[in-house]
Amino acid sequence: MKNFEFYNPVRILFGKGSISQINKHLPSRVPVLLMYGGGSIKKNGVYDQVLQTLKNTEYYEYPGVQPNPVYEQLMPALDLIREKKIGFILAVGGGSVIDGAKFVAAAACYTGSDPWEILSKQVRVENALPIGAVLTLPATGSEMNGNSVITRASLKHKLSFGTSKVMPEFSVLDPEVTYSLPKNQIANGVIDAFIHVLEQYLTYPSNAEIQDRFAESILLVLKDTGSKVYADPEPNYDDRANFMWAATNALNTSISMGVISDWSTHTIGHELTALYGLDHAVSLAIVLPGVMHFLRVKRQEKLAQFGEHIWGITSHDPQVAIAETIKYTEQFFRCLGVKTKLSEYGIGPEAIDKVVKQLSSHGATVLGGAGDVTIDDVPAILGTRI
């Protein structure tokens, strides 16, 4: 096991009716910026519940945060923050809204010339406004970590930063708010969380027993309960609760402690999203089988462990087991209604060169923490995904 530092001070308020507790956790006499997305929270009752708990709080609304949150849409929030002396940001939405709030929180305290440098130059975040979150879509784990991914639309760049300074002070997880989610968003959430676990687990053995078993626990819950949540004609509270808590645990950093994490699937997937507007989870579902196949020998041990413990696949020949494992994994995504080939989204082989160019323009050479995927490997990886 590698040395590690674990720190996660996010307070989780979990369960039905938890939105009503928010006011107990807000700083007193501080104007709040209420950030949200396209307005679905106004249809499912979440907005009303939030306003109810804010009824004695001065707050200002900043709606319109987009999926894969966009720098150009977020920057005007800084004017409002200065003007109204905002001291707390409440993000109500999925990972995109929370990621957007994190960027705004850091940008509002940035002392350099251009907050984009937090992403483009990875300038260290020294301060940020405090954040709270109400999660409406279990998927990204952003509600319990310090990571944020932001797209600059004008450049088609999608970049990330991470710091404990933007970890939410609290996050509300009420499984009932997921009842109104469309099926494709549930599928995306299951796949996103599933691949988050794999980015941390499916690399090389580190003799980290707790982390491995916890990772497998989350994968099994997502496989079983995720499929049930997707298929169920009527929402079941406990299934939603298990799906929601699984997705949060998938990326609250506990399973990455002391092990070798990668994230090359995400690095490649981000470019597909930036170039073609594919949903984040869709881009991952396309790329992951290619990465698994490309690394079928180097990562044989963990791939075989994944196949055996999650899909029940064993074989005397590990490469036979791994081929089956990749097939089962891709099949799982397809059973959730997500297609896994570029051509199924009308994207041709020219995408490969475009992705490589994009990666190159960010100076990317090695694409993940495991060090076994470089920019030169992208044609081989995406070549199997046409």
Added chain:
Amino acid sequence: MKNFEFYNPVRILFGKGSISQINKHLPSRVPVLLMYGGGSIKKNGVYDQVLQTLKNTEYYEYPGVQPNPVYEQLMPALDLIREKKIGFILAVGGGSVIDGAKFVAAAACYTGSDPWEILSKQVRVENALPIGAVLTLPATGSEMNGNSVITRASLKHKLSFGTSKVMPEFSVLDPEVTYSLPKNQIANGVIDAFIHVLEQYLTYPSNAEIQDRFAESILLVLKDTGSKVYADPEPNYDDRANFMWAATNALNTSISMGVISDWSTHTIGHELTALYGLDHAVSLAIVLPGVMHFLRVKRQEKLAQFGEHIWGITSHDPQVAIAETIKYTEQFFRCLGVKTKLSEYGIGPEAIDKVVKQLSSHGATVLGGAGDVTIDDVPAILGTRI
């Protein structure tokens, strides 16, 4: 799944050499109280490593914290804290030293007449001195929670309190510091952590999939790696690391979220320790099989789940499976060199009345959170443990 609030801001510094990082996490220009136990840290090099990281810090030593830390031994620390204007407590030791530091940290800021009221009257802790910990014995989980158990020797009372105010700001977990532990302390640590998990898991189904699977993950690691650590003639770093991280996760509150926890085994065990000086883990190993047997029908579902997932026991007749499960569990403790009957410690049937009287003197009626063990059940439970 029940509603829950999760909050654990303890920073974990994990791995070999981590003690050297302590000075980065101490407040500057604040005198530190260095608390430790009987002096084993002076033999195994931990004391020297701690002094090295404190070399630019004003600190005062408070040694002699006893196993099952004793109120009468801890109280004089308050004079030293006032006199030297101590602003931070560094606890170096096992759970007893950390528990002792937590009580002192709360007592130092207590505004009532007698800090014992924090335990006897469960007076709410409003403030406490900040704490850091260097863990030398994986067992109690105290390094990553807000719980503390204190014994008042003169009254033979062993009582607990819990508050996030006494959660350590950081805890150092260096697996190498466990290399010098005697075998019986390793056995105690494995058993203590194992039963911590069971107090949270072995109650009633709550449809909390992540929590159940995480609990089973910890149990399996303690069963497999704990046994290896106990038996190995030479310490193995990864085994020690896995044992250490398992014991911390056993009681950092993550597996108790949203489920029904109990703690009646601990409630009864504490009295045996207070009366007869039995090691904490030994008292639990004696009591637990009695509690399991007593609840074999009421808790049938989780007992059977535990037997199947941890010991691989299945049967058409769940009561047959549960009897086997209890046998395997007790056998596991015995294989770690811990005897599980009172008579094996020279304690006779008169213990039953004494335990009941002690419990009664604390006003205990219902003994655990699950509500299915009362003081009237103690004779039936301990009756099988003679």
